[in-house]
Amino acid sequence: MKAKSLTRQDYFDMYHTLNLIRRFETRVNELYLQGKIPSTLHLYIGQEAIATGACAHLKDSDYLLSTHRPHGHAIAKGVSINSILAELFGKATGCCKGKGGSMHVGDFSVGMFPAIAIVGGNTPIAAGAALAQKMSKNKGVTVCFSGDGAANEGAWHEALNAAAIYDLPVIFITENNLYAASTPFHLNFRVENVADRACAYGIPGVVVDGNDVMAVYEVVGEAVARARSGKGPTLIECKTYRQCGHSRSDPRNYRSREEEEEWLKKDPIPRYRNFLLSMDDITSDDLDVIDKRIEAEIESAIEFAKKSPEPDPAEVYTDVFKE
Amino acid sequence: MAKLSIAEALRQAIREEMLRDERVFCIGEDIGIKGGWGGAFTVTLDLSEEFGHDRIIDTPISEIALCGMAIGAAVAGMRPIADVQYGDFLFCMMDQIANEAPKLRYMSGGQVSVPMVMRAPIGSTRRGAQHAQSLQAWFTHVPGLKVVAPSTAYDAKGLLKSAVRDENPVVFFEHKLLYGSKGPRKVEGALSAVGEVPDEEYLVPIGKGIIRREGKHATIVAIHRMLYTALNAAEVLAKKGIEVEIIDPRTLVPLDKYLIYDSIRKTGRLIIVEEDNLTNGWGAEIAALAADEVFEWLDAPIKRVAAPDVPPPFAPVLEHEYLPNEEKIIAAVEEIT
Numbered sequence: 001m002k003a004k005s006l007t008r009q010d011y012f013d014m015y016h017t018l019n020l021i022r023r024f025e026t027r028v029n030e031l032y033l034q035g036k037i038p039s040t041l042h043l044y045i046g047q048e049a050i051a052t053g054a055c056a057h058l059k060d061s062d063y064l065l066s067t068h069r070p071h072g073h074a075i076a077k078g079v080s081i082n083s084i085l086a087e088l089f090g091k092a093t094g095c096c097k098g099k100g101g102s103m104h105v106g107d108f109s110v111g112m113f114p115a116i117a118i119v120g121g122n123t124p125i126a127a128g129a130a131l132a133q134k135m136s137k138n139k140g141v142t143v144c145f146s147g148d149g150a151a152n153e154g155a156w157h158e159a160l161n162a163a164a165i166y167d168l169p170v171i172f173i174t175e176n177n178l179y180a181a182s183t184p185f186h187l188n189f190r191v192e193n194v195a196d197r198a199c200a201y202g203i204p205g206v207v208v209d210g211n212d213v214m215a216v217y218e219v220v221g222e223a224v225a226r227a228r229s230g231k232g233p234t235l236i237e238c239k240t241y242r243q244c245g246h247s248r249s250d251p252r253n254y255r256s257r258e259e260e261e262e263w264l265k266k267d268p269i270p271r272y273r274n275f276l277l278s279m280d281d282i283t284s285d286d287l288d289v290i291d292k293r294i295e296a297e298i299e300s301a302i303e304f305a306k307k308s309p310e311p312d313p314a315e316v317y318t319d320v321f322k323e
Numbered sequence: 324m325a326k327l328s329i330a331e332a333l334r335q336a337i338r339e340e341m342l343r344d345e346r347v348f349c350i351g352e353d354i355g356i357k358g359g360w361g362g363a364f365t366v367t368l369d370l371s372e373e374f375g376h377d378r379i380i381d382t383p384i385s386e387i388a389l390c391g392m393a394i395g396a397a398v399a400g401m402r403p404i405a406d407v408q409y410g411d412f413l414f415c416m417m418d419q420i421a422n423e424a425p426k427l428r429y430m431s432g433g434q435v436s437v438p439m440v441m442r443a444p445i446g447s448t449r450r451g452a453q454h455a456q457s458l459q460a461w462f463t464h465v466p467g468l469k470v471v472a473p474s475t476a477y478d479a480k481g482l483l484k485s486a487v488r489d490e491n492p493v494v495f496f497e498h499k500l501l502y503g504s505k506g507p508r509k510v511e512g513a514l515s516a517v518g519e520v521p522d523e524e525y526l527v528p529i530g531k532g533i534i535r536r537e538g539k540h541a542t543i544v545a546i547h548r549m550l551y552t553a554l555n556a557a558e559v560l561a562k563k564g565i566e567v568e569i570i571d572p573r574t575l576v577p578l579d580k581y582l583i584y585d586s587i588r589k590t591g592r593l594i595i596v597e598e599d600n601l602t603n604g605w606g607a608e609i610a611a612l613a614a615d616e617v618f619e620w621l622d623a624p625i626k627r628v629a630a631p632d633v634p635p636p637f638a639p640v641l642e643h644e645y646l647p648n649e650e651k652i653i654a655a656v657e658e659i660t
Contacts, residue, residue, distance in 0.1 A: 063399065065395075094432070095432070095434075096430060096431050096432035096434070097432030097433070098432070099429055099430055099431075099432045100430040100431060100432060104430040104431065106431055106434070107434070108398075108431065108434045108435050109434075113395075113398060113427070113431075113435065114427055114430050114431035114434070114435065116423065118418050118422050118423070121391075121418050121419070121422060121423055123391070124387055124388045124389075124390070124391020124392055124394075124395065124419065125391045125392075125394050125395035125398070125419075125423060126395060127388065127391065127392050127395060128391055128392035128393060128394055128395020128396040128397070128398075128399070128403075129395040129396065129398065129399045130395070131380075131392055131395065131396050131401075132395065132396040132399035132400055132401045133399065135348070135377065135378075135396075135401065136400070142395075154387055155387045155388070155391065155418065155419075158383070158385035158386075158387045158388035158391075159387075159388050159391060159392075161383060161385065161388070162382060162383065162385055162388040162389075162392060165383070166380075318433065319428055319429050319431075319432060319433035320428070320429055320466055320467050321428075321467065321469075321490075321491045322428060322433075322436040322438075322490035322491055323490070
């Protein structure tokens with residue numbers, strides 16, 4: 001599947017985003033295991049195609065609402081990895097000055113709200129951001145990422161219904177990675193797909209292979225166009241798999257190694273690489289150059305984060321109220 | 324000068340702010356439906372005819388959504404005035420009002436702000452346990468929220484205008500018996516809180532209290548209906564030769580504590596009257612502050628007059644027992660003077 005409107009550079013850009021997220025998360029996990037990063041981590045490994053394909057449609061002026069698993073969304077929306085890494089290290093140069101941490105990364109200058117770590121809590125806020133876009137008639141859209149677990153929160157239902165009745169320019173993307181923490185999808189849902197619930201709100205519901213960058217790109221493109229033209233929200237469910245545990249020290253005893261093996265065969269990274277290599281005008285050398293660039297970017301960001309200063313303790317008292 | 328009820332004064336404030344700034348809009352349940360009530364207590368009556376339904380936005384019965392939408396719109400540059408029918412319903416939106424609105428600025432390192440107002444009617448008015456609570460204290464405990472509690476028409480208008488212009492989330496508590504709502508939404512037993520409101524524009528700053536009655540023997544701090552109850556008690560006490568000073572803090576966060584301290588330095592005695600139940604109320608915080616910071620000026624124990632630690636009851640006789648009243652205030656004052 002080759003989208004007509006995409007240039008060679010667009011494909012390379014998505015390759016860069018996809019692999020930057022994977023390498024970023026892999027290195028972050030190593031640093032965490034070495035004790036260099038405080039707190040906990042919710043890694044995006046396995047789900048990179050979703051943020052990559054979705055955010056390729058967004059401008060800095062479009063909004064993104066994320067979750068407790070936000071690193072991939074932030075990278076795809078254009079938040080600098082220096083500032084994300086520094087935030088994970090709890091440094092003053094972090095995107096949130098060290099006050100947010102892993103679960104609240106964001107950079108409003110590129111349209112990313114601070115990530116909301118209460119499951120489902122971001123959905124009504126996304127509807128509100130979209131309401132502001134609709135009221136100001138600026139053709140902006142808001143993308144709201146959630147996990148499958150969020151679809152059982154009251155906030156999610158209220159937000160989807162409200163977005164529907166006001167025709168708000170918002171795209172709700174459910175990343176169904178099959179587990180709400182440790183609880184498997186089938187124990188939490190009587191429907192087969194989260195997207196089946198869209199009919200309850202009178203909006204389109206679409207199921208897509210969340211490990212396929214181009215498939216995600218296509219369906220989100222349609223939803224974004226629909227939203228920009230004032231036709232209202234779409235619910236998109238991306239079927240995917242969280243390759244790592246839910247968070248730190250999760251030995252994943254609630255699922256089988258065989259299941260993990262099956263999903264590794266659908267890993268979005270080699271799939272997109274092979275897709276690109278099937279095109280006439282892209283070679284493995286082209287992609288290797290990008291891979292090398294990514295390694296350099298990440299190592300440079302790690303150095304930046306390590307060398308950055310700790311926050312001044314007096315900072316604890318600032319940014320509560322705006323004067 | 325016009326004589327306005329609090330409901331009318333609030334409506335005027337909303338109208339003026341919407342005319343002044345196109346980013347201001349209202350969002351809530353039943354606030355603009357034609358043939359409806361203009362919110363539960365008439366505050367937004369007829370505003371949808373002037374401003375249209377794009378700026379007076381009726382929502383489903385979805386408190387999480389309406390608060391979350393106000394937050395998202397505020398971050399994105401708008402100035403929402405959100406509205407719940409009864410303050411008790413704030414608990415339905417607790418994640419949004421306690422986890423999201425007051426924390427987005429801090430956890431983003433100051434990147435965003437949430438300039439929104441969350442209006443909420445409170446007060447025990449013969450509606451039983453779930454439509455009658457006085458919830459202010461819950462929200463005073465959340466860093467990042469401002470908590471406003473006007474008791475007069477003048478303050479209601481001036482404070483709401485200040486709240487709309489504030490850069491932060493403001494929870495704005497209004498007492499159901501003080502609205503002066505008319506027609507079918509009139510509340511039985513309502514006080515006449517009609518007051519003079521200037522024709523020209525004015526603001527009442529958030530964080531400034533006011534002395535409602537001067538006195539030298541004891542200081543009473545009270546808001547909302549209890550302010551009027553305390554004023555009545557003061558009349559009775561005056562006849563007995565006890566002159567109480569009555570302070571209306573008007574906002575609970577930030578609190579004008581120095582106004583209270585100055586009064587304590589004059590009277591040496593402090594009584595706090597709350598309609599809420601006693602334990603861990605905002606009065607407890609004022610008592611703790613006074614004990615900590617002006618202890619040497621106190622000549623007697625600090626007293627709190629509040630409802631007992633039970634839910635608000637329904638039957639008038641039970642509600643009467645539950646609520647602080649003039650007799651209870653007089654007894655507390657006489658105990659320490």
